[in-house]
Amino acid sequence: MTAVFQFVLLSILFHGISSEPGKLSFASYYGDHMVLQRAPQRAVVWGYASRLFGSVTLTVTGAGTGGGTYTSRVSPHPDVGGTWSVTLRPVNDTKPYTIKLTDTRNTEELSDVLFGDVWLCSGQSNMQFTVNMSYNASVQLEDVANYTSVRVFTAREATSSVALRDLKAVLEPWSIPSKASLDGTEFTYFSDLCWLYGRYLHDHLYYPIGLIDTTWGGTAIEQWSSSTVLKKCNVTPKPLHDSELWNAMVSPFSSMSLFGVIWYQGESNAAEPSTYNCTFPGMIEDWRTHFSSNSDTRPDFPFGFVQLGAFRNDSSITTGFPDIRWHQTADIGYVPNNRMPNTFMAVAMDLPDFKSPWGSIHPRDKDTVARRLVMAALSVAYNLTLGQIQGPFPESFQVDSAYMTLYVRYADGNLAPIRSNKGFEVICSPYDKYINSHHVHDGADWSSVPIIQSDDTSLTLDLQQACANQTVAGVRYAWRESPCDYKACAIYSRYSDLPAPPYYVVGDLP
CATH class of the missing domain: 3.40.50.1110 (SGNH hydrolase)
Structure with a gap:
């Protein structure tokens, strides 16, 4: 008894497959009007076989240059009788194709495939x-x-x-x-x-x-x-x-x-x-x-x-x-x-x-x-240079103890005028309590600090109410479930109008 025959027999006994294999067909997510992946990748087309042994032929035809004929052996499958699979040559034109599947007795077809x-x-x-x-x-x-x-x-x-x-x-x-x-x-x-x-x-x-x-x-x-x-x-x-x-x-x-x-x-x-x-x-x-x-x-x-x-x-x-x-x-x-x-x-x-x-x-x-x-x-995904893909993200922070301010610096001179002076919070400690901690639980004493000045490269935050005579140990931005009104968070990019993402920095301030 060959290994293939033993496999099929066990499939019939233990998976309920009848002696009549499944109908020749494409897998469920192939169909008329579909899109297959274009070059340089190669599209894969697979499905089920009406004959457990033998092969199927796949013919791709159309007005473009991506046609061809492919043959696939039918492989036994424990649940469906047999399956076949074909990897097409790369196709890079946009014309519609027809894909015809045949075995010795049956034909199935996909039309208007792009x-x-x-x-x-x-x-x-x-x-x-x-x-x-x-x-x-x-x-x-x-x-x-x-x-x-x-x-x-x-x-x-x-x-x-x-x-x-x-x-x-x-x-x-x-x-x-x-x-x-x-x-x-x-x-x-x-x-x-x-x-x-x-x-x-x-x-x-x-x-x-x-x-x-x-x-x-x-x-x-x-x-x-x-x-x-x-x-x-x-x-x-x-x-x-x-x-x-x-x-x-x-x-x-x-x-x-x-x-x-x-x-x-x-x-x-x-x-x-x-x-x-x-x-x-x-x-x-x-x-x-x-x-x-x-x-x-x-x-x-x-x-x-x-x-x-x-x-x-x-x-x-x-x-x-x-x-x-x-x-x-x-x-x-x-x-x-x-x-x-x-x-x-x-x-x-x-x-x-x-x-x-x-x-x-x-x-x-x-x-x-x-x-x-x-x-x-x-x-x-496409390597097309169309400007920034994300809103401003801080490059560095600098505390000015004399004026009790925190400067948040950004790259590229890309900050738009601020739309709100809210959104920033800091955590402070008189004895550097949090400086070496890279995770501060939300129960810690975060305080809101307003933006008091901005230009196209930096923001200035007022620390006087939050951190008087204390050390700034961390800063976070937009750390709220609903941080602002519609398109009215504080920070956006000047040219792409993208909002700054939220961020959280603890223990890494200068």
């Missing part, structure tokens, strides 16, 4: 937040005819206790943008941030963009992370929930080639934020490992994310969201950095929407978020 950059959009409800829920929904829906080469796909919510190769179900197959394909029921399809990100990318790149929406509201990062990440970060297992969305809603896509990922999540981890500075960078690294191992996705593919926005209309809350924002940068304050290479982010804390009909945790201005995210993506 080659472009495929981005996966994932996270919880602010990524799931749909086009029809946004401020400018009607304008967006009227403009879709100009973006027919930006294609959309939505995975259905699903969980699994083991990593799957294919999706359990599809909510919205690959579609050309239209009112029907974008204007689904709230929190179903299509993601507003994902759509805006894709169309603004298209405005700069002028070639097809494929957008995959795989999201679930109210979910924690542990659900989107593999067991490898959770073990590395010493996360206590929750067997019914941990890794279930990685298994069912992300792992399947690792068998196709992607260009990059954008992510909006963290609200559900704000109550217990302590491990996020490990799980988030760890999840990014782990996703990169899986995708690059299973397809022609780059091992350092670009990963963008939205730093958490505002929530409640209460300026006194200093825990939870501020901690997650800091941990989203691996406690460095900006990206990319050594712990998070080839990443980019959009600051959203200055876009509160306390009257949102969807709750203040769901601000409706996803347009500004998308524009900020694309500005960063064009630099980090």
Whole structure:
């Protein structure tokens, strides 16, 4: 008895496979009107076989130069009979193609297939937040005819206790943008941030963009992370929930080639934020490992994310969201950095929407978020120099004891006139109590200090009320769940109008 025959027999006995193998088909996330990853990467196409032994032929035809014929052997699979997989040669033109799959008895076909950059959009409800829920929904829906080469796909919510190769179900197959394909029921399809990100990318790149929406509201990062990440970060297992969305809603896509990922999540981890500075960078690294191992996705593919926005209309809350924002940068304050290479982010804390009909945790201005995210993506992911990708970040601090002031210096002469004199806090000690401490708990005595002077390179903070006859041991900025009114935080860049991210420095002041 051959090894292959033994494998198939055991599959039939222990996995319930009938003696009639599955129908010849493509995997669930391939379809008419889809976008496959363009050159220099190679797209992967795979699916199921109608005959357990033998081979299938894949023929790619179209008006462009990327056609060809490929053959794949059918491999036994314990759950579905047999599978096949083909890695295409790189395609860099924008013309539509037809992909025909055949074996000795059957034929399946994909039509109007474009080659472009495929981005996966994932996270919880602010990524799931749909086009029809946004401020400018009607304008967006009227403009879709100009973006027919930006294609959309939505995975259905699903969980699994083991990593799957294919999706359990599809909510919205690959579609050309239209009112029907974008204007689904709230929190179903299509993601507003994902759509805006894709169309603004298209405005700069002028070639097809494929957008995959795989999201679930109210979910924690542990659900989107593999067991490898959770073990590395010493996360206590929750067997019914941990890794279930990685298994069912992300792992399947690792068998196709992607260009990059954008992510909006963290609200559900704000109550217990302590491990996020490990799980988030760890999840990014782990996703990169899986995708690059299973397809022609780059091992350092670009990963963008939205730093958490505002929530409640209460300026006194200093825990939870501020901690997650800091941990989203691996406690460095900006990206990319050594712990998070080839990443980019959009600051959203200055876009509160306390009257949102969807709750203040769901601000409706996803347009500004998308524009900020694309500005960063064009630099980090596409190496296009279009100016700064993040708002001002301090270079140094200097205390003038004679005048009880603190100078915060920035680079490039890029500070816009301040929009508020609020946002800074310091912690002080008469005996350098905190100088050697790199983590000060929120219960410590932080005091607000006003900005009393600014120019295009520095700010001056007044310490007289906070630190009279004391040493400045730390400074933080915008360390609030909801730090300011709409686009009215203190610090923005002069030329790109990007808000400064929050930051936290203790023990490192001169």
